[in-house]
Amino acid sequence: MKYIDEYRDKNIVLGLAEEIKKISTKKLKLMEVCGGHTMSIQKFGLPYLLPKNVELISGPGCPVCVTSREFIDKAVVYSRMEDVIIATYGDLIRVPGSNSSLDQEKAKGADVRIVYSILDALTIAKNNRRKKVVFLGIGFETTAPASAAGILKARMAGLRNFYVYSAHKVMPPAMETLIDEGVEIDGYIGPGHVSTITGEGIYLNIPKKYGLGVVISGFEPVDLMQSILMLVKQLENNDPKVEIQYKRVVKPEGNIKAQQMLDEVFTYGDDWWRGLGVLKNSGLKIRESYSMHDAEVEIPVEVAPPIEPKGCLCGEILKGVKKPKDCKLFAKVCTPSNPIGACMVSSEGSCAAYYLYNR
Amino acid sequence: MCLSIPARVDEINGEIATCSVGKSNYEANLQMIEFEDVKVGDYVLIHTGFAIQKLDAEEAEASLRTFDEFKELNDQLDKEEKEGGSHII
Ligand code: SF4
Numbered sequence: 001m002k003y004i005d006e007y008r009d010k011n012i013v014l015g016l017a018e019e020i021k022k023i024s025t026k027k028l029k030l031m032e033v034c035g036g037h038t039m040s041i042q043k044f045g046l047p048y049l050l051p052k053n054v055e056l057i058s059g060p061g062c063p064v065c066v067t068s069r070e071f072i073d074k075a076v077v078y079s080r081m082e083d084v085i086i087a088t089y090g091d092l093i094r095v096p097g098s099n100s101s102l103d104q105e106k107a108k109g110a111d112v113r114i115v116y117s118i119l120d121a122l123t124i125a126k127n128n129r130r131k132k133v134v135f136l137g138i139g140f141e142t143t144a145p146a147s148a149a150g151i152l153k154a155r156m157a158g159l160r161n162f163y164v165y166s167a168h169k170v171m172p173p174a175m176e177t178l179i180d181e182g183v184e185i186d187g188y189i190g191p192g193h194v195s196t197i198t199g200e201g202i203y204l205n206i207p208k209k210y211g212l213g214v215v216i217s218g219f220e221p222v223d224l225m226q227s228i229l230m231l232v233k234q235l236e237n238n239d240p241k242v243e244i245q246y247k248r249v250v251k252p253e254g255n256i257k258a259q260q261m262l263d264e265v266f267t268y269g270d271d272w273w274r275g276l277g278v279l280k281n282s283g284l285k286i287r288e289s290y291s292m293h294d295a296e297v298e299i300p301v302e303v304a305p306p307i308e309p310k311g312c313l314c315g316e317i318l319k320g321v322k323k324p325k326d327c328k329l330f331a332k333v334c335t336p337s338n339p340i341g342a343c344m345v346s347s348e349g350s351c352a353a354y355y356l357y358n359r
Numbered sequence: 360m361c362l363s364i365p366a367r368v369d370e371i372n373g374e375i376a377t378c379s380v381g382k383s384n385y386e387a388n389l390q391m392i393e394f395e396d397v398k399v400g401d402y403v404l405i406h407t408g409f410a411i412q413k414l415d416a417e418e419a420e421a422s423l424r425t426f427d428e429f430k431e432l433n434d435q436l437d438k439e440e441k442e443g444g445s446h447i448i
Contacts, residue, residue: 002402006423118408248414255392261391
């Protein structure tokens with residue numbers, strides 16, 4: 001397939017590996033922020049191609065993984081309401097909440113529907129005028145514009161029964177917090193699809209304030225190996241900066257149209273991340289002018305303080321200080337068919353990626 | 360969920376494009392990009408039902424060209440490996 005196969009060429013990957021070996025002298029820890037990168041890195045076995053001094057660690061870029069149990073618990077409460085239809089991306093449905101999951105509620109008769117796009121949720125709202133459709137908005141800057149577009153369309157179409165419950169988050173506060181907290185990171189493999197929307201500007205503080213490089217990377221093995229090479233070069237030359245490897249998709253200014261939609265509908269607020277806690281201005285909240293489509297405003301619910309599962313190291317793994325294999329439950333008690341923590345649910349979660357490709 | 364795929368635009372109807380990846384077909388809403396610029400035969404990146412960027416064919420070719428030397432280097436290493444019987448990579 002075009003734009004996929006060329007970037008899986010084994011000879012190019014091995015050539016890049018050889019080049020990395022040749023020039024890297026320092027001991028380095030490079031963090032791939034994005035869960036999509038984690039999956040690709042494990043799937044193609046890239047760590048085995050790198051010299052011993054170059055280590056890859058996974059970061060907090062799996063949306064399902066960083067989402068709070070409270071969010072799931074509230075979604076469960078919504079799903080139990082007679083007049084509510086839940087529309088959600090498939091990743092979320094099996095994430096365990098404190099006492100139940102959306103999957104379990106669905107089995108008990110709740111109307112929970114998996115959608116591929118928020119546009120499908122709008123169609124459900126159109127066809128079920130007497131019901132309230134609550135769309136669960138999770139994801140970073142890549143996915144949030146779609147939620148903005150959905151809300152704008154709902155307003156235009158007068159769909160008063162359409163609501164978004166937003167747990168959308170933005171990446172830079174998490175990336176900066178990890179450095180502030182002293183996690184050992186020598187450079188970031190920057191998230192390619194987040195940057196498709198935002199452009200490179202959101203990372204400029206990282207070299208400036210922290211002296212760390214960021215290379216925005218594509219998702220195929222050739223992309224990732226080239227990005228690692230670019231970071232190694234920066235580090236060997238003591239020249240940290242923001243660079244784009246994924247030029248076929250990421251423009252320095254990003255996608256302005258998507259940014260405008262995002263800004264029209266959302267504003268920043270503090271938000272909770274698994275492993276990192278509450279980070280200032282790291283969440284996207286629906287603006288007051290669109291509050292008629294904000295589930296939290298229109299259908300407020302209360303839940304008890306969430307219970308996190310005992311023994312799950314998901315938070316530490318998202319910070320890059322532990323690996324899935326450090327968790328005693330990994331692959332024994334906790335598996336993709338019986339996930340204990342969120343990191344085992346989504347295919348972008350570190351635990352799921354290690355379970356599939358690197359057990 | 361954050362996965363996005365490069366898909367070929369086969370047909371455009373207003374703000375909706377019918378696209379294909381290999382043998383699978385997808386619909387992409389074009390309102391998030393400058394869709395006046397999108398033509399049949401272009402590639403777009405689809406994410407949760409929306410095209411979020413048009414692929415830049417020139418950049419793609421340019422980046423692949425820079426890898427030609429690695430291919431050569433590797434072919435050469437392969438040859439040396441075979442001749443010398445040692446494992447290099
Ligand atoms: S293996 Fe399961 S229990 Fe252990 S950290 Fe991962 S998600 Fe949590």
